Amino acid sequence: MRQSTPEIWFLTGSQTLYGPEVLxxxxxxxxxxxxxxxxxxxxxxxxxxxxxxxxxxxxxxxCIEASV
Incomplete structure (x- = not known):
């Protein structure tokens, strides 16, 4: 079900090879x-x-979660 108040999701990508401190x-x-x-x-x-x-x-x- 769509929300009545629009949202913009701020998604940030990284890689696990940088380690937990960097993430x-x-x-x-x-x-x-x-x-x-x-x-x-x-x-x-x-x-x-x-x-x-x-x-x-x-x-x-x-992406799947955002499209629901």
Missing amino acids: AQVAEQSRDVVAALEASGALPARLVWKPVLAGADAIRAA
């Missing part, structure tokens, strides 16, 4: 970007941060 930093930086964009009030919809996607399966799952 945590990527997640933190992408959260900061979302917070800044949301605070600007310039977006026509709610911006939603999603966890960092590392790998084809995670990307595919996010």
